[in-house]
Structure formats: structure tokens, C-alpha cells
Amino acid sequence: MYGAPGGGPTVHDPMTLPVDDNVNNYTFCVELKGSQWFLQKGKMIAYYGSIDFNGVGHGRLDRLVRTSFHSPLHASDWVVAEGSGKMLLADRAFDVNSYDLDDGNLTIRSGNLLAFQPSLSLKQSIVPGFLTLIGTGKFVAASNGPVVFMEPPLRVDPQALVGWADCPSPCHHYDHGYLTGVMGGLRALTGLGGASGEEHQFEFVGAGTVLLQSTEILMAEQATGAVPHEPGVPGSGAGAGGHGGPGAQSGAPRLPGQLGDLQRRFGL
Amino acid sequence: MTFREINSKIVEATVVPGQRLYSQRGAMLAYRGEVSFTPNVQGGQGGVMSMIGRRLANEDTPLMTVEGSGTVLFGHGGHHVQVIRLTGDTLYVEADRLLAFEGTLQQGTMFLGSQGGVMGMVRGQISGQGLFTTTLKGQGAVAVMAHGGVFEVPITPQRPVHVDPQAYVAHHGDVRNKLSTALGWRDMVGRGSGEAFQLELSGSGAVFVQASEEKL
Numbered sequence: 001m002y003g004a005p006g007g008g009p010t011v012h013d014p015m016t017l018p019v020d021d022n023v024n025n026y027t028f029c030v031e032l033k034g035s036q037w038f039l040q041k042g043k044m045i046a047y048y049g050s051i052d053f054n055g056v057g058h059g060r061l062d063r064l065v066r067t068s069f070h071s072p073l074h075a076s077d078w079v080v081a082e083g084s085g086k087m088l089l090a091d092r093a094f095d096v097n098s099y100d101l102d103d104g105n106l107t108i109r110s111g112n113l114l115a116f117q118p119s120l121s122l123k124q125s126i127v128p129g130f131l132t133l134i135g136t137g138k139f140v141a142a143s144n145g146p147v148v149f150m151e152p153p154l155r156v157d158p159q160a161l162v163g164w165a166d167c168p169s170p171c172h173h174y175d176h177g178y179l180t181g182v183m184g185g186l187r188a189l190t191g192l193g194g195a196s197g198e199e200h201q202f203e204f205v206g207a208g209t210v211l212l213q214s215t216e217i218l219m220a221e222q223a224t225g226a227v228p229h230e231p232g233v234p235g236s237g238a239g240a241g242g243h244g245g246p247g248a249q250s251g252a253p254r255l256p257g258q259l260g261d262l263q264r265r266f267g268l
Numbered sequence: 269m270t271f272r273e274i275n276s277k278i279v280e281a282t283v284v285p286g287q288r289l290y291s292q293r294g295a296m297l298a299y300r301g302e303v304s305f306t307p308n309v310q311g312g313q314g315g316v317m318s319m320i321g322r323r324l325a326n327e328d329t330p331l332m333t334v335e336g337s338g339t340v341l342f343g344h345g346g347h348h349v350q351v352i353r354l355t356g357d358t359l360y361v362e363a364d365r366l367l368a369f370e371g372t373l374q375q376g377t378m379f380l381g382s383q384g385g386v387m388g389m390v391r392g393q394i395s396g397q398g399l400f401t402t403t404l405k406g407q408g409a410v411a412v413m414a415h416g417g418v419f420e421v422p423i424t425p426q427r428p429v430h431v432d433p434q435a436y437v438a439h440h441g442d443v444r445n446k447l448s449t450a451l452g453w454r455d456m457v458g459r460g461s462g463e464a465f466q467l468e469l470s471g472s473g474a475v476f477v478q479a480s481e482e483k484l
Binding site: 144145146148150153154155156157160175198199201210212214215216217 | 274275276277278293294295296297298299300304305332341343344345346347
């Protein structure tokens with residue numbers, strides 16, 4: 001992936017960028033030909049061509065949102081890309097992969113989903129913090145380390161779970177076996193010996209596929225939609241090259257419930 | 269074949285009744301079958317005396333015992349994982365790098381001063397091993413964590429290997445190691461190459477080196 005032998009790094013132009021495929025492990029390229037894609041705010045890193053990015057809630061998109069976006073909770077974090085060209089998606093150098101659904105369903109941790117085609121419809125899962133995609137189409141998701149696909153029956157560390165497809169009954173599994181009996185009671189009472197850290201798992205049974213990431217460290221939640229507070233970004237309130245700490249921020253403090261937040265909530 | 273590498277960051281371990289595994293606590297990602305995870309008070313094998321020894325040596329990484337029947341996926345902190353198979357010889361590794369190892373291996377603690385006296389202790393400070401290191405001996409497999417990918421460099425009597433102390437992960441075999449210094453006047457005036465200390469390993473065996481100078 002890192003260039004022809006003997007040459008330097010591969011230089012891509014609009015012609016050589018892959019179509020709806022990975023550029024490398026951490027970057028995905030989407031081709032738009034007058035079509036639309038939903039993407040999470042802040043995950044587009046570059047684009048060629050003329051592409052418009054409009055927040056969910058933009059009047060013209062009402063029809064689209066009505067048919068394929070059913071999550072008011074996340075409306076402020078999503079935009080619709082529209083136009084023609086190629087855009088690159090990435091998320092903090094996490095591994096990025098695309099998945100194809102064919103009249104299927106897949107539930108995924110909400111922070112891991114980067115983008116999806118409007119032919120899929122997005123819904124909030126009953127499991128809090130997860131989103132379900134239903135229909136036919138392609139979506140792009142990030143994970144901390146490569147994704148491993150496993151078949152149930154399986155028990156998964158809650159932090160390592162990325163998502164699941166078709167599994168009828170995800171549930172909690174608790175295993176305190178070692179806390180029973182005399183020694184276990186002593187252990188539970190005194191706290192001596194500590195815990196194994198594996199008393200709680202998610203259990204999957206039945207037919208389906210479970211997606212695991214390669215580590216139990218979650219991708220940190222990142223506030224999207226705001227200009228990042230860092231040097232060199234106009235309007236971020238950080239000095240050009242100085243070490244302006246969090247206290248050295250300029251401008252009026254933003255209070256919750258201010259108009260700006262309301263606008264963001266409705267995606268204006 | 270207890271451990272199977274699924275990708276660079278996950279190993280799959282097969283657990284069969286009567287054979288126990290030790291693993292770092294919280295390092296299980298998923299499992300299949302009936303497997304129990306019990307926190308290990310003693311932090312590994314041996315009796316209470318070995319536990320005290322490990323506590324004193326600061327090599328008492330929190331471990332858990334894995335028993336039952338099934339398959340378990342291990343991975344921790346996004347670190348790269350390397351499976352090392354031992355056939356009777358001794359592996360020297362820091363305890364916090366151990367992701368999982370078979371119960372057939374004998375765990376011990378070694379004082380670095382016993383290899384070269386004061387220089388051994390200095391070497392331990394430079395390479396971040398401290399004064400003690402953990403040894404695993406016998407027949408079995410170990411899954412070791414490292415920052416960045418791991419590669420194995422063979423050591424033969426004619427060819428000693430020099431390793432950056434920060435990139436050193438583990439070694440096994442009949443290996444003598446000493447700290448070689450290349451301190452010159454440039455280091456004194458702050459214009460050194462940054463490679464003043466190197467670990468020189470000689471003998472016959474292999475050393476594992478990680479593709480990063482960051483410790484775990």
C-alpha cells in the first residue's frame with residue numbers, strides 16, 4: 001500500500017483514487033456521482049470535485065432524512081454529502097473498513113459509524129449507545145485495531161464489541177463463580193485478591209455475526225461539529241503557537257442552552 | 269498449538285480441561301465455551317513465597333487463571349502481540365509484557381545483579397527492566413505484548429547483537445548481555461547521537477525487538 005517498489009509514496013489524483021474502497025487501512029474513499037452519503041461530522045479529511053455538506057435538518061434534505069435517518073438523538077452529529085467528486089474519510093488513524101449489507105441488519109456502536117449510503121436506514125438500537133442499519137447498501141465504520149468477525153455462541157468483553165448482525169438476543173452474562181464458596185466469600189468480603197476484570201460479558205447466541213475490535217480500549221468519544229480548540233485554527237480561541245492552556249481561552253463562555261447549541265441541535 | 273495469532277493484535281488460545289493458562293487481568297476480548305477467569309492472588313505460579321518474591325521484585329503483574337474448555341481471544345491495550353514458543357529454554361521478559369502463557373511453563377524471578385553484578389543493575393535501570401526480571405522456563409508458549417511490531421533477531425556466538433535498550437522486549441537461550449556505552453565528549457555537551465547506551469547480547473539464542481522505542 002505504500003507505493004511501488006523503489007518509488008516514494010504513492011501520489012493519488014482524482015483518477016487513481018479507488019472508488020468506494022480503502023486507500024489504506026486508515027482512509028476510505030467514497031465516490032459521489034450526484035448521489036448522497038450520510039457522514040458523521042468531522043470525519044471527512046479531503047475531497048476532490050464539488051461536494052456540498054449540509055447538516056441533517058437542512059430543509060431540502062427533509063425527504064431524505066425522513067426515509068433514512070431515524071435518530072433525532074444523533075441528528076446534530078451527522079451531515080449529508082451531496083455532489084460529484086471523491087471524498088476521503090478517516091477517524092483519528094483508527095482502522096477503517098467498509099461493509100456491505102444486502103437486505104440485512106447490523107447494529108454498531110454509535111461512535112464507530114463514519115458514513116452510510118442513504119439506501120440504508122439508520123435507527124437507534126434498543127441497546128443504548130448503538131445504532132442499527134437496515135436495508136441494502138454500503139457503510140463505513142472505524143475500529144481500534146483490525147476487526148475480527150466471530151460466529152455465536154460467543155461471549156464478548158463489552159469494550160471490545162463493535163457491533164453485531166442478525167444475532168437475535170444480545171444479553172448480559174455475569175460470572176462471579178470465583179466469588180462463591182468459603183474462599184470466594186472471603187475474597188468478596190475483604191477485597192483481597194482483586195477482581196479478574198472479566199465478570200461481565202455480552203453474550204450472543206443463535207445465528208449471526210459478531211464484530212470485535214482488536215483491543216478493549218474504546219475509541220474515545222469526540223465532540224463533533226465544533227471547531228477544534230487547537231493552535232492554527234481560526235476561531236478556535238487557541239494561540240498561534242503558544243501554549244495557551246484551557247484557561248487562556250478568549251471569547252465569551254458558552255453556556256448550555258445558548259442559541260448556538262440549539263442551532264446545532266437542529267443541525268442548522 | 270495453544271496460541272494462534274488471529275491478527276497482529278489478537279491471539280486465540282485453546283483451553284482444554286486440566287490445562288490452565290495464565291493471562292493478564294482484563295485482557296480477554298471474547299470467548300466461546302465454558303471458561304472461567306479467576307483472579308490469581310499470587311500473581312502467578314508457586315506458593316506464597318514466590319508471591320512475596322514477586323512483590324518485592326516489583327514483578328507482580330495482576331494475573332488471572334483461565335480454566336475450562338473452549339477458545340479465548342486475548343488482546344490488550346492495542347499492543348502488538350508476539351507468540352513465543354519455548355522448547356526447554358528460558359525466556360527473560362518483563363512481567364507487564366506478559367499477555368498470556370501456558371501453565372506448563374515455570375515462572376520465576378531473576379535478580380539482574382546476578383548477571384554481571386553492579387553493571388547488571390545499571391543495565392536494568394537503563395533498559396527499564398528495573399532490578400528484577402521475570403523468567404519463564406520449560407515447554408510451552410507465551411504471548412508477549414510490545415509497542416509496534418516485533419521481530420526476532422537470532423544471536424550466534426560469532427555475531428553478537430546490539431539492541432536499543434528501549435526497543436528490547438525479551439530474549440531466550442544461552443545469552444550473556446552487557447551494556448555497551450559509547451559515551452564521548454559530544455554527549456557531555458549535549459550533542460550526542462542519542463544512542464549512547466546499547467544492550468549487547470552474545471551467545472546463542474534469540475532476542476525480540478519491538479519497532480518502537482516506547483515502553484508499554
